[in-house]
Amino acid sequence: MRAIRQYEFGPAENLLLEQVPDPEPGDGQVVIEVEAAGVHLIDTSIRSGGRTPFPLPALPMTPGREVAGRVVATGPGADPGWLGRRAVAHLGLTSGGYAERALAAATSLHEIPDHLSAPTAVAMIGTGRTAVSVLDRAALTEADTVLVTAAAGGLGTLFVQAAQRAGAYVVGVAGGPAKVEQVRRNGAGTAVDYTAADWPQRVRAELGERRLSLVIDGVGGPAGRAALELLAPGGRFVICGWSSGSATEITTADLYTRGITASSALGPAVTRPLRELEEQALREAAEGRLTPLIAEFPLADAAAAHRALEDRRTVGKVVLLP
Known part of the structure; x- marks a missing residue:
């Protein structure tokens, strides 16, 4: 599969598109075939090695903490009923979202309502x-x-x-x-x-x-x-x-x-448990009360997406499309 890889902290040019092995789900994990991956301003701070509210990840890595798509594999301990369903997940402090496939804990999944797009779902799961x-x-x-x-x-x-x-x-x-x-x-x-x-x-x-x-x-x-x-x-x-x-x-x-x-x-x-906030955010979008504005970039242009965020040139939520 294709994924963005980062080997050094620094400028956006350090985000490289590469071919890597498909991920294999571990205990309690699923594999999501990514239709949309969220990009956040904090991602640019992590990439640069700057100040963040949590420890910087080990390198090399694939950035990205928000993904939406279809579950294509389940690991031991994960409900096999997720197989084939559209799901969105926040990956927490882990990474791996800027890719064609990503690992997620089965407990982090939310089913995407039929009429909600993957970019909209990924915007609501985090932002x-x-x-x-x-x-x-x-x-x-x-x-x-x-x-x-x-x-x-x-x-x-x-x-x-x-x-x-x-x-x-x-x-x-x-x-x-x-x-x-x-x-x-x-x-x-x-x-x-x-x-x-x-x-x-x-x-x-x-x-x-x-x-x-x-x-x-x-x-x-x-x-x-x-x-x-x-x-x-x-x-x-x-x-x-x-x-x-x-x-x-x-x-x-x-x-x-x-x-x-x-x-x-x-x-x-934070006012309530994160999962409760995620559920309400998705419900607000599904019922038309909140509609995120989406700025889409191809996965291959992850570096351009980061530069646009840093330069304050984006409008709405930035999303990568594999």
Whole structure:
């Protein structure tokens, strides 16, 4: 089979397409013939050998932690009833997804609903489950005015949809005119380009008498701080990452003088067991309440997918198609 292999940490060019032996399932494992493999910004940090929330994997390796496709083999201890069924799985801290076939623990499998595509399923098993956890923490209401940073990304796209569905007024912040237009098409009442130096003033002008009650921030750094400063007294600030490379600076004055509530929906702060979050994420997609935007790349172009993510040129969830 074909797979992406990495022998050294470093630039995207280290992702090499090679012919490798087909995987053999071990105890409790299945083999998935991959129709779609998810690509995440954390994958680029792992590839480069940079800072990650968990230990770096041993090399050589095949990256990729999210896969969807058809089960073509089962190992000892795995339910043979999975054979031939369409399934999606998050591979956890293991890797192997950027390939034509991948190993997964049978206990990690979810059946893909008939009308759901493999790219959609793979977007929801990882990015979708994170979105559900963040939305639990955000507790959206129709009374909210919500600002979403990175609103054209895989997570941001889902946050905008959920806020709009809840009846909230949504401000989507994204980088560049094309992304801003996509955010507007996705349902945001206001869409602003944060590459413009005066973007906070533009948000204030667009809001008029509205008071910003909630920020969902996955960018951090100066953009996250600017979003925090737009919050009305008593507002909520929900953190779901810092793609800029640094967390948003939050001071005691923000918490006590302005009465802002800051919380995280990551790591130990995840709201529910991961499998429960995965089940709900897939259900939200299957029932049409959340629809991920997909940016597709061929498996052979994994390096290009990584470069596009790192350069902030992608819209929605990046997926590789073997």
